[in-house]
Amino acid sequence: MQATACAYSNIAFIKYWGNRDHALRLPANPSLSMNLGGLFTRTTVRFSADLAADCATVDGQALQGASLARVSAHLDYARRLAGCALRAEVISHNNFPAGAGIASSASAFAALSLAAAAALGLELSERELSAYARLGSGSAARSVPNGFVVWHTGEDHASSYAESIAPADHWQLTDLIAIISTAHKAIGSTEGHQLAETSPLQAARVATTPSRLAECIQAVLSRDFERLARLVELDSDMMHAVMQTSTPPLLYWLPPTVAVMHRVRALRAEGVGVCYTIDAGANVHCLCLPESVERVRAELLAIQGVQEVRAAQAGSAAWLER
Numbered sequence: 001m002q003a004t005a006c007a008y009s010n011i012a013f014i015k016y017w018g019n020r021d022h023a024l025r026l027p028a029n030p031s032l033s034m035n036l037g038g039l040f041t042r043t044t045v046r047f048s049a050d051l052a053a054d055c056a057t058v059d060g061q062a063l064q065g066a067s068l069a070r071v072s073a074h075l076d077y078a079r080r081l082a083g084c085a086l087r088a089e090v091i092s093h094n095n096f097p098a099g100a101g102i103a104s105s106a107s108a109f110a111a112l113s114l115a116a117a118a119a120l121g122l123e124l125s126e127r128e129l130s131a132y133a134r135l136g137s138g139s140a141a142r143s144v145p146n147g148f149v150v151w152h153t154g155e156d157h158a159s160s161y162a163e164s165i166a167p168a169d170h171w172q173l174t175d176l177i178a179i180i181s182t183a184h185k186a187i188g189s190t191e192g193h194q195l196a197e198t199s200p201l202q203a204a205r206v207a208t209t210p211s212r213l214a215e216c217i218q219a220v221l222s223r224d225f226e227r228l229a230r231l232v233e234l235d236s237d238m239m240h241a242v243m244q245t246s247t248p249p250l251l252y253w254l255p256p257t258v259a260v261m262h263r264v265r266a267l268r269a270e271g272v273g274v275c276y277t278i279d280a281g282a283n284v285h286c287l288c289l290p291e292s293v294e295r296v297r298a299e300l301l302a303i304q305g306v307q308e309v310r311a312a313q314a315g316s317a318a319w320l321e322r
């Protein structure tokens with residue numbers, strides 16, 4: 001009873017921040033993302049009567065305490081569905097360095113969900129698999145389907161899932177990730193989601209997300225970069241406004257983060273196809289049109305405080321290794 005699955009990380013164009021239901025990870029608002037081809041987690045799950053307890057390693061390091069409990073609780077859901085009480089061994093590797101400032105919970109829980117379901121012989125639809133992945137990490141719901149993906153808010157567990165709006169080869173966008181800090185963040189996203197409602201700006205952000213999402217879907221479908229750029233930066237800025245006005249306030253930006261934001265805006269004013277978006281950290285994701293990639297990479301590397309630049313193109317759905 002063993003299976004191996006892989007899933008790409010993703011970057012949100014319209015952000016998930018705050019939950020209506022923290023236990024089920026039902027989000028406060030819908031979101032839209034692009035899978036990051038090349039940046040993936042590969043996970044093997046083995047259920048066995050020989051194991052007295054669940055155990056897990058990530059890049060060779062054994063998980064303990066809260067992180068092991070999170071994996072174990074996630075496996076419980078699949079065990080309940082399958083009517084199986086066996087404990088599991090989870091072996092997981094990221095092909096990007098841990099602490100490189102690239103979100104790994106999305107790819108990790110998408111790969112874990114697919115591997116666990118397959119190992120137990122569960123035949124879940126993509127929608128069911130996405131909803132299952134969401135229970136482990138909200139953004140993991142979006143790493144299950146192919147390419148450009150919308151995660152519907154939903155009303156309950158079954159209706160809060162992600163689906164593809166366009167395959168990975170629909171649009172050759174490149175995400176150049178300007179790595180500014182690899183330090184572990186003081187407040188991670190799980191804790192951050194719980195603070196969102198303390199910001200007086202969250203209600204306004206949530207109320208206006210559906211219209212930004214609708215416009216962003218149109219921009220992706222019609223490959224309208226100018227429109228996409230305006231929406232992606234606005235949505236990221238609105239999420240960071242909420243973070244910065246929460247109690248306690250969360251300021252993820254460092255001085256080089258702001259330097260990159262200014263540089264990206266100046267380049268776009270010159271006609272270079274690039275825009276920025278930032279998650280719960282200091283690194284900046286710069287979305288580029290193909291013809292802009294080399295220019296933007298050189299410009300980013302010239303900014304003081306940018307340690308390195310990683311590139312990813314739109315990636316496909318999560319997959320099983322046979």
Ligand code: DP6
Pocket residue numbers: 011012014015016017025031103105106136137138139140189190191193278279280
């Ligand atoms: C800022 O999915 O990492 O990256 O459900 O607690 O694991 P948990 O949160 P997570 O939150 C992602 C927040 C974000 C925005 C986004 O990816 O939409």
